[in-house]
Amino acid sequence: MKVSYHGHSVVKVQTEGKTILFDPFITGNSLTDLQVEKEKADVIILTHGHGDHVGDTEAIASRCNSLVVAPNELAVYLGWKGLNTHGMNIGGAYEFNFGTVKYTQAFHSSAVVTENQQIIYMGMPAGVLFTAEGKTIYHAGDTALFSDMKLIGEQHPIDLAFLPIGDNFTMGPRDAAVAAKLINAKLVVPVHYNTFPPIRQNPQNFLDLLEDSLKGKILEVGETLEL
Numbered sequence: 058m059k060v061s062y063h064g065h066s067v068v069k070v071q072t073e074g075k076t077i078l079f080d081p082f083i084t085g086n087s088l089t090d091l092q093v094e095k096e097k098a099d100v101i102i103l104t105h106g107h108g109d110h111v112g113d114t115e116a117i118a119s120r121c122n123s124l125v126v127a128p129n130e131l132a133v134y135l136g137w138k139g140l141n142t143h144g145m146n147i148g149g150a151y152e153f154n155f156g157t158v159k160y161t162q163a164f165h166s167s168a169v170v171t172e173n174q175q176i177i178y179m180g181m182p183a184g185v186l187f188t189a190e191g192k193t194i195y196h197a198g199d200t201a202l203f204s205d206m207k208l209i210g211e212q213h214p215i216d217l218a219f220l221p222i223g224d225n226f227t228m229g230p231r232d233a234a235v236a237a238k239l240i241n242a243k244l245v246v247p248v249h250y251n252t253f254p255p256i257r258q259n260p261q262n263f264l265d266l267l268e269d270s271l272k273g274k275i276l277e278v279g280e281t282l283e284l
Contacts, residue, residue, distance in 0.1 A: 058190045058284045060217060062276035064088030065252045066110060068196060068219055072189040075099040075155040078123075079185070079196050082112030088252055090279040093117060100155055102187070103127040104198030105167035106134070106179025109252070115140065126158055128167065130180030147183055156189030161209055163200035165227065184209075192216045192284040195240060199249065202232035210240035216284055218242035221249035222263045223256030230258060234266035237273065244282075245273045 058072040065086050068079040077100040083091045086109075093113045101114050101123050111131070118125050118140045125135055125142045132144030145151060150159035165182040184197040186209070195209070195218040209215075220236055221227035227249055228236060237245045245267070250258040264273040276282070 058192055059281050060194065060284060061279065061281040062219075062246065062248065063091050064278045066104075066196075066198070066219070066221065066248045067091065067112075068194075068248075070187065070189075070194065073155050077102060077155060077187075078117070080104055080110040080112065080198070081114055081117060082109045084113050085109075086112070086252060088278055097121050098123045100153075101125045102158060102185055102196075103131060104163065104185060104196065105165060105182035106131045106169055106177075107167065107199070108169070110199070111135075111169075124153075126153075128160065128180040128183050130178065131167070134169070134177070134179060147181055150186075156187055159186040159188075159213075160184070161186060161195075162203070162205065163198045164203050165199040165201070186213050186215075188213075190284070194284075195219070195242060197221060197236070199227045202228050202236050204239070206236050206239035210242065215240055215242035216244065217282065218245045219248045220245055222247040222258055222260060223250040223252075224258065225255040227256075230260075230263040230266055233263055234268075237271050238268055241271075243272065245271065246276050247273070 070077040078098040129144035132142040136142040161184040163182045167179040167182040169177040247260045
């Protein structure tokens with residue numbers, strides 16, 4: 058399995074002959090190395106309905122006929138736009154032909170803000186546990202620190218975790234370091250920082266706060282790990 062990071066919270070997983078994109082925010086993401094018109098995805102997995110996570114889902118999925126896996130209300134909304142969707146909800150798991158997806162809780166919000174000043178509720182925000190080839194990845198989505206992260210880690214031994222550190226909208230480095238301790242992943246990678254002024258962070262500060270027993274890594278944009 059190959060896992061790569063592409064700025065903000067964009068993660069790409071290549072496994073079982075499939076390409077899976079998590080939260081493909083490309084247009085408007087000055088940190089990414091991806092190009093919408095060149096990106097191909099068999100599957101898109103979304104954590105919640107904010108524009109910096111849904112991103113270019115519609116453009117990519119329409120062109121590639123990608124399966125879009127999302128919290129149920131968001132899946133219904135995207136289904137109305139003609140996309141091939143699979144709705145899920147927190148606590149539920151489903152075994153697909155590319156791996157198993159399980160949604161976890163996240164403490165955040167989830168909505169689409171329209172140009173005519175309407176806010177459309179998109180269901181509960183979530184984190185995602187993705188398991189394939191005997192490895193488990195935890196994409197926490199946008200979230201605050203919460204104590205049940207310990208339970209997530211105990212029930213699902215995690216090989217690689219992506220945790221937001223930007224502060225303001227999500228956990229900051231200090232809370233993310235506590236989250237890393239609770240989930241006890243083999244490797245933690247900071248995401249959701251430096252894209253916008255309110256979430257400017259030095260990711261090294263997050264690594265410096267990790268307990269000695271934990272391993273963290275700053276992934277450069279486009280950098281790939283093999284699990």
